[in-house]
Amino acid sequence: MWSSPLLYERLTWPEVRRAAGEDRVCLIPVATLEDHGPHLPIDTDLRITGEICRRAAEEATDEIVLLPPIPHGYSPHHMDFPGPITIGWDTFTRYCRDVGTSLARHGFRRMLFLNGHGSNQNLVEMAARLVGLEHPEVLAAAAFHTSGAESARLIAELRDSERGGMGHACELETSMYLAIDANAVDMGKAVDERGFPAGRHAWMDWSDGPLKIMPWWSSFSRTGVHGDATKGTAEKGRALLEAAVAECVAYVRELREKPLPERRRPQETVA
Ligand SMILES: [Zn+2]
Secondary structure (H helix, E strand, C coil): CCCCCCEHHHCCHHHHHHHHHCCCEEEEEECCECCECCCECCCHHHHHHHHHHHHHHHHCCCCEEECCCECCECCHHHCCCCCCEECCHHHHHHHHHHHHHHHHHCCCCEEEEEECCHHHHHHHHHHHHHHHHHCCCCEEEEEECCCCHHHHHHHHHHCCCCCCCEEECCHHHHHHHHHHHHHHCCHHHCCEECCCCCCCCCCCCCCCCCCCCCCCHHHCCCCCCEEEHHHCCHHHHHHHHHHHHHHHHHHHHHHHHCCCCCCCCCCCCCC
16 A cells, blocks of 8 residues: 555656546645744744645545645745745746646646645635636645634634734744644744734734735734734644644545536526
């Protein structure tokens, strides 16, 4: 039997062909390297998203093939802080699309980009859409981790901060990182900073408000944090990670249940 979880990069080419024949979902973690306050490493999005995907692949051993994470994303508005590696929005979108179309070329028909960086969201969604346009027989999806309805319920239940406390390098990300590797987090430097210009329709939390605004990060955050990092605990992090993994596995299973798309000739009646 194969290793568990099934790691794409460790397969031989005949094994890639076999994995594609098993109708597995290609799980592609996507993140960015960028400042996460004075208390968290710049790999926060990468580490958390990679961990969620790895655990999901361990749980759904026969249903997933795990791709190596895409480490670099779209973070130009963070460049006043030392650390971010930012990729042009169009280059990044095409890069993600090309990962997907390569997998499609090898026979994979279902794929999920699991993203862990807010500003990648619409670009990763576009990349997934472009894969499907080029390969109409492929179901390509994108999701932002820990943002489904059940995760939202858990967040509401366990959070100690108000809305705005879970934006970036925040209660949520600090908790998750603590649960993964507490030694990498310096809680002595954690701050509570919530400078985003929030209002009735625009706010930044793990799920943002409907009115989308994204100014330069340095215009509203001195430390790079938006949220209450001081409320982070490993215990909350463990619960959040568990929810994130369950959510990811549920997305994978839903993708596997769906019929593959088939383009058809339009007609004037439903039948
Ligand atoms: Zn982050």
